[in-house]
Amino acid sequence: MSLEATARPAATILLLRDGSDGIEVFMVVRHHAIDFAAGALVFPGGRVEEADFALAAQPVDHPVPGRPDTDGMAFRIAAIRETFEECGVLLARPRGSSGLVDAAALQRLDAQYRAALNAGSIGFDTVLEAEDLMPAPDLLVHFAHWITPVNQPKRYDTHFFLAEAPPEHLAVHDGTEAVESIWITPRQALADTEAGRFKLVFATAKNLEKLGRSGTVQEAMDAARAARVVTVQPKGTKLEGNKRLLRIPPEADYGGSEFIVDVLPAS
Structure with missing residues (x-):
């Protein structure tokens, strides 16, 4: 009898902006050598690290709605860290400030730290301490919670968050884990996948469908704040x-409870 793989904690951000054709989300194409969802179109994100839990236990400058506990905060910190590492957007403020880091500061931080963070030679906590920055988890809105099925060899316990992209921050893929990036409407992402241009894992597709019900960033954020997040496994x-044939809880509000899908390989 095979042992059930442990679901590793992970977090991801749906960075949003308003476009001429409606709401747009920033997505990246994962490198083909990555061990999960290789070559798939995904939202920026990754594993929650031990250092994220340590940062999550520290006081914040701005209150986070719902007052999540340390574990809940760690998912938000990981999402912020991964978004900086993967696409260069940093949801952090100078300590004591109400505004996020500006474009000039971000350009310097990107050049000085991003490659080292991706290489694992420094930690996110080191960057924050050196630059006297505070993460901004209050800007994230909890959107979804998915856990990989038990029969999969690689499993993740992933929380999805919405965040409005700071207009001064230029999102761009890192060229290592992600090899392509795009701002795209949910409708177009789904249509391009149907046409064979992209690959989408089931959770990403369903979250795009749900996001696509909103026409603007404000509508999406308001809808997420008002909704109850139901865990989907x-x-x-x-x-x-x-x-x-995949079955999910109907109360998770993805337009049904049974879906026939083509399953992407885990690696």
């Missing part, structure tokens, strides 16, 4: 070929 039944 799909239960699958193997069908012919790569097809699976």
Whole structure:
């Protein structure tokens, strides 16, 4: 009997902006050598690290709605860190300030620290301390919570957050974990996937569908604040070929409880 793989804590941010055709979200294409969802179109994010829990236990300058506990804060810190590492957007403020780091400061921080962070030679806590910055978890709105099915060899316990992209911050992929990036409407991302241009894992596709119900960033943020996040851990039944019947809780509000999908390989 095989042992069930532990679901590793992870966090991701749906960076949003208003575009001419409606709400847009920043997405990246994962490198083909990455061990999970290789080549897929995803939102920036990654694993929650031990250092994220330590940062989460520290006081914040601005109160976070809902007053999440340390574990809940760690997911937000990880999402902020990963977004800086993967696309150069930093949701952090100079200590005591109400405004985020400006474009000039971000350009310097990117050049000075981002490569070292991605290489693992320094920690996010080191950057924050050296620059006297405070993360801004209050700007994140909890959007979704998905756990990989138990039969998968690589499993993640992932919290998804919405955040409005700071207009002065230029989002761009890191060229290592992500090899392409794009601002795209949820509708277009789904259509391009249907046409074969992109690959989407099930959770990403369903969250794009849910996000696409909102026409503007404000509508999406308000809807997420008003909604109850229901944990989704799909239960699958193997069908012919790569097809699976996936069942999720109807109260999670993804437009149904049973979906037939083509499952992407884990690696």
